[in-house]
Amino acid sequence: MEIDRRAFIASLGGPAVVAMMDHEAKAEALEHYMEEKLDEMVAQNQSGQPEKFPTVAELEAQIETRPYRRGAGTLFTGQRGQNVKILQPMPPKPTLKDYFELRFAPANHVLQSATRAMKTGMSEEIILACLLHDCVLSLIKPDHGWWGAQLFEPYIPEKSAFAIRYHQTLRFYPDEEAGYEYPDQYYRIFGHDYTPPQYIQDTYKMLKNHKWYMEPRLVTVNDLYAFDPNAKVSIEPFLDIVGRHFKQPKEGLGYDNSPSAHMWRTLARPDNPL
Numbered sequence: 001m002e003i004d005r006r007a008f009i010a011s012l013g014g015p016a017v018v019a020m021m022d023h024e025a026k027a028e029a030l031e032h033y034m035e036e037k038l039d040e041m042v043a044q045n046q047s048g049q050p051e052k053f054p055t056v057a058e059l060e061a062q063i064e065t066r067p068y069r070r071g072a073g074t075l076f077t078g079q080r081g082q083n084v085k086i087l088q089p090m091p092p093k094p095t096l097k098d099y100f101e102l103r104f105a106p107a108n109h110v111l112q113s114a115t116r117a118m119k120t121g122m123s124e125e126i127i128l129a130c131l132l133h134d135c136v137l138s139l140i141k142p143d144h145g146w147w148g149a150q151l152f153e154p155y156i157p158e159k160s161a162f163a164i165r166y167h168q169t170l171r172f173y174p175d176e177e178a179g180y181e182y183p184d185q186y187y188r189i190f191g192h193d194y195t196p197p198q199y200i201q202d203t204y205k206m207l208k209n210h211k212w213y214m215e216p217r218l219v220t221v222n223d224l225y226a227f228d229p230n231a232k233v234s235i236e237p238f239l240d241i242v243g244r245h246f247k248q249p250k251e252g253l254g255y256d257n258s259p260s261a262h263m264w265r266t267l268a269r270p271d272n273p274l
């Protein structure tokens with residue numbers, strides 16, 4: 001089996017984390033990673049059969065097999081059944097770049113989305129929206145469009161916040177003309193017989209006639225192609241756009257009394273018991 005070195009290191013939390021692991025821990029992690037990849041490959045390639053997606057009922061039956069809920073943010077659960085890791089403290093006046101490096105890392109998915117948006121010549125508002133669209137998954141997963149928009153809203157253009165809030169809804173609805181298909185990943189994680197709840201259906205109806213429909217739609221278009229494990233990405237190429245469109249508070253994110261400051265503080269200190 002071929003091992004993608006970068007993807008493997010990223011799956012463990014990046015080179016800094018790997019550097020702290022001893023030989024035994026590394027060997028064990030590699031074995032675990034290979035097992036998982038193999039399971040995935042078997043699931044996809046079994047005698048050329050297409051992957052069998054679970055049903056909603058099958059996914060529901062898994063709930064009581066876990067010590068955590070699927071909606072918990074990635075900062076709050078160990079990855080692949082492992083214990084959580086010690087986090088580096090945030091600097092006293094943290095910037096968006098600090099959060100990217102110390103809390104959202106490895107952030108491959110959003111960086112790849114934004115890279116694609118940049119390569120295809122999209123507006124800076126859309127590139128920024130792509131860069132930020134799933135960052136809130138570190139904090140919480142259900143309704144991540146709404147949570148994500150709320151987290152960033154005090155600091156970014158209205159169009160970017162709109163795109164982040166509503167990409168979650170549009171992910172459920174194909175748009176052939178825009179080049180967006182329903183993702184296989186959603187059959188996998190929601191069940192192949194899943195129907196979005198009424199509020200998502202109502203939000204979609206509202207969006208279809210909205211003058212800004214294409215803003216969240218373009219986030220979904222970039223979302224779809226954003227899982228290339230070989231792509232090399234970093235926050236650096238986006239720092240100019242961040243500088244132009246992200247109003248970094250001088251007190252640091254979390255300490256400016258904005259409506260979402262507490263969300264940033266929670267990201268900074270996810271080990272606090274209260």
Ligand SMILES: [Fe+2]
Nearest residue numbers: 133134167168
């Ligand atoms: Fe998303």
Ligand SMILES: [Fe+2]
Nearest residue numbers: 109133134223
């Ligand atoms: Fe995404």
